[in-house]
Each structure stands twice: as C-alpha cells, then as structure tokens.
Amino acid sequence: MKDGFEPGLPSCVTVACSNAGDAETAAREAAAGIALDDTCFVLALIPAGLDTDVLAGVFAEVLDSVPVFGCTTAGQITPNGYENDALMLVAFRREHFRCSSTLIAPLKPLSIAGIFDTMARQNAKFTRTAGWNRLALVFADGLAKQEDLLASVLESVLEGIPVFGGSAGDGLAFERTLILHNGLFHDNAALVLLVETDLHFEGVSFDHFKPEGHELVVTEAQTEERLVTEINGAPAAKEYARLVGCTVGELTRQVFAENPMLVCHKQNHYIRAVHDVRDLNTLSFLAAIDDGLIMVLGRGKDIIATLEAELDKRDARGQRPDFVLAFDCVLRKLEIEEKKLDGQVSEIFRRRRVLGFNTYGEQHCGLHMNQTFVGVAFYPGQKGGLY
Structure with missing residues (x-):
C-alpha cells in the first residue's frame, strides 16, 4: 500500500x-x-x-x-x-x-x-x-x-x-x-x-509559483472593474506579452495560468490572475488591482x-x-x-x-x-x- x-x-x-x-x-x-x-x-x-x-x-x-x-x-x-x-x-x-x-x-x-x-x-x-x-x-x-x-x-x-x-x-x-x-x-x-x-x-x-520574474508596475487602472490599461508606462497587454515572450494575439488563459503576476503582502506573495484581454490593450484581472501596484512575474514549481x-x-x-x-x-x-x-x-x-x-x-x-x-x-x- x-x-x-x-x-x-x-x-x-x-x-x-x-x-x-x-x-x-x-x-x-x-x-x-x-x-x-x-x-x-x-x-x-x-x-x-x-x-x-x-x-x-x-x-x-x-x-x-x-x-x-x-x-x-x-x-x-x-x-x-x-x-x-x-x-x-x-x-x-x-x-x-x-x-x-x-x-x-x-x-x-x-x-x-x-x-x-x-x-x-x-x-x-x-x-x-x-x-x-x-x-x-x-x-x-x-x-x-x-x-x-x-x-x-x-x-x-x-x-x-x-x-x-x-x-x-x-x-x-x-x-x-x-x-x-x-x-x-x-x-x-x-x-x-x-x-x-x-x-x-x-x-x-x-500555490506553486515563486516570484522570480520581471517587475511590473500598474501605471493606469480602472480599479472598480479590475481592469489594467497600462503597465510600466506601456499598453498593459502588449507589455505583459513582451515580458512573457509572446505576442498579444497569443495570450490565452493557458498563458495567463502559467505566467501569473504576484503581489507582496506582509512578506508573502499572492497571485493576481488575469482573466482575459479586452480591446487588445487592457488586461482584466480576477482580484483587486490599483494604480501604482507593483507586481512580479511568477515562475512555476513542480505542481x-x-x-x-x-x-x-x-x-x-x-x-x-x-x-x-x-x-x-x-x-x-x-x-x-x-x-x-x-x-x-x-x-x-x-x-x-x-x-x-x-x-x-x-x-x-x-x-x-x-x-x-x-x-x-x-x-x-x-x-x-x-x-
């Protein structure tokens, strides 16, 4: 057994x-x-x-x-x-x-x-x-x-x-x-x-991710709707795609699932998952998001x-x-x-x-x-x- x-x-x-x-x-x-x-x-x-x-x-x-x-x-x-x-x-x-x-x-x-x-x-x-x-x-x-x-x-x-x-x-x-x-x-x-x-x-x-990727700063967001229109001063979807190594057209739920963004709270990191892309430039998130929020790309561990x-x-x-x-x-x-x-x-x-x-x-x-x-x-x- x-x-x-x-x-x-x-x-x-x-x-x-x-x-x-x-x-x-x-x-x-x-x-x-x-x-x-x-x-x-x-x-x-x-x-x-x-x-x-x-x-x-x-x-x-x-x-x-x-x-x-x-x-x-x-x-x-x-x-x-x-x-x-x-x-x-x-x-x-x-x-x-x-x-x-x-x-x-x-x-x-x-x-x-x-x-x-x-x-x-x-x-x-x-x-x-x-x-x-x-x-x-x-x-x-x-x-x-x-x-x-x-x-x-x-x-x-x-x-x-x-x-x-x-x-x-x-x-x-x-x-x-x-x-x-x-x-x-x-x-x-x-x-x-x-x-x-x-x-x-x-x-x-x-979760099964470590904060070991590029840093991302939310520079423009619609907080109430959990929408991010700008990251690092660039269109949000375009900048995210660049950092994960694909085009905006290649962004899928699978890409988002394997390349999440993490925020730090009281010395612990928590995932802020992306739901989808809106209007080619905007990222829709599944949790709270705000202007000035600093995130880092996560690297996966063995599930x-x-x-x-x-x-x-x-x-x-x-x-x-x-x-x-x-x-x-x-x-x-x-x-x-x-x-x-x-x-x-x-x-x-x-x-x-x-x-x-x-x-x-x-x-x-x-x-x-x-x-x-x-x-x-x-x-x-x-x-x-x-x-």
Whole structure:
C-alpha cells in the first residue's frame, strides 16, 4: 500500500454525487445518499448547466428537514478527484457540526457598515458550545467583484474566527454564478456560514509559483472593474506579452495560468490572475488591482511535488485529516489539465480525502487571491479545533 494512502470515505461528513445530466434526476440521485437524521446541514456543489430552479425544488422536497447551502462551481472535487459534471452533496454530521447562515445581498454595491453589523449580530446570536471552536465559510458571487473587500470586512468583524472561502463559478463561461440559501438561488450575493465543530481543524493555503520574474508596475487602472490599461508606462497587454515572450494575439488563459503576476503582502506573495484581454490593450484581472501596484512575474514549481508536500498534513498525534474541504482555483485546474496531470492530481486528492470545488478566487486570512488552493483540514477523534 502506498505510504499515506487513506482508503474509504470520511467519517465526519457524508458525500453523495450524481453525474446525471438532468437536474431532477441528479438531485434525487444525490439526495438519496444523505441520511437526514444524522445531518446538521448540506453543502451542495453544483456543476454548470443544471437547471437551478429544478434543483431548488427537489432539494426543498426531499431534503426539507435540513438546511441546504451551496453554489454553482467551475468544477468539483469529489471522492473520485477532479470532475466537471458532478452534483455533489456534502452532509455535515450533527455529531460534529453546528452552523448559522447569513446571506449578504446585494453584494454589489457592498455596504461595509451593513455587513459589519449583520455579522456581529449573527456571531453574537449563535450560542457557543463549550469546548467547540468556530470557523467561517464564505461563498461569494465571483462576478460581483467584491471579494477583496468582503474578505477584509469579514476578517475584521469575526476577529479570532478564521475565514475560508471561494468564489462561485460556472465552468469557464464567466457568465452567471449563483449562491444557494434558504431554498433559493441568488446572484450578486454571498453566503457566510458560521460553523462550530468539536473537531480539530487546520487551514491549508498554497500555490506553486515563486516570484522570480520581471517587475511590473500598474501605471493606469480602472480599479472598480479590475481592469489594467497600462503597465510600466506601456499598453498593459502588449507589455505583459513582451515580458512573457509572446505576442498579444497569443495570450490565452493557458498563458495567463502559467505566467501569473504576484503581489507582496506582509512578506508573502499572492497571485493576481488575469482573466482575459479586452480591446487588445487592457488586461482584466480576477482580484483587486490599483494604480501604482507593483507586481512580479511568477515562475512555476513542480505542481505534483508541491501538492503532495502541502497536503501531507498531520495533527499533533500524527493523524491525517478525516477530510479536507477545498477551494481550488479553476486556473490551477486549467494548467493541470493542459499538462495532462489531472489523473495524478485526482489520485492525490483521493488519497488525501479532498472534497470541494474549483473557484474564480479564494479567500483566506482576510485576503482574496487567485490560482491558489485554500482548504480546511478536519481531524477525527480530537476535541477542540484551534486554527
């Protein structure tokens, strides 16, 4: 048996999936695998293309005794690894989890005072269980472009409670993303789950790039829309293409995925991923951008070796996680598939019991980032969950 191989499924959550192309069939097949009496709440991770109104109707009918939360995704990480068309339901067992939910809508324009007040009241009203610890999970509409400010506000108001999250997607279409809360799907919204658990948990966050390339300075930007029109005093797309060694016409999502720009924050580097080129000169980003921002091109490290090392998690007793809840950027998946490494990555995810979805961005430690794996590792049999 390969070292570190963990056969079987997690014990602290129940996972049920369906690959049916019809929404009603998929919802009923997946829901049939959930034991409602044992469940505190269900997280629904939804592939692009399924009729969300139909899904909501079936969930209300067959999962009516437990709350169902979730979002549309740019891909799923199931017990089989990477998938694109799997409706996945993750049932969090009431033996180990409690939760309280808040829907922030509209997300844009974002009200800092409103979010601060709402989340402070939610945290105060959510009765604490002795010996249990808290974390927050956030699922945001990635097309509203408010995750940077949202992550910062949540980190501030929920001081001492670690926040992990991801931006909802819809494959690579970047057209419409939806958040599921209280039986309805919402756009321009964010879902915040305050979760209490008696399990020990630890955060996971990493990428596979080093800041070893050319420096880039944003000299003209449209901050609100995350658009950069000028880098180093030259047209943004032209200058970026020159530095990575191609023409503007050769810029693709694959080029962007393999040649990201990194910013430095508190002595750590974080990726600012490019979505696409607008009007031949403008670069559209997936995270906050501003005039004067200094970035550096990243050089890739070995994806497989990095993934193996970062997911080789153990607690103080040497135990591996029961499961890892993952928010994994779709641009990572794009690069992995292009390099034909998706089979190896899926095998690693199976061994490490990684469950989650591919995002349009990730939130952790008050930051919104791109092209990053963010997760929470939950450990069995150990009370208390200090992060």
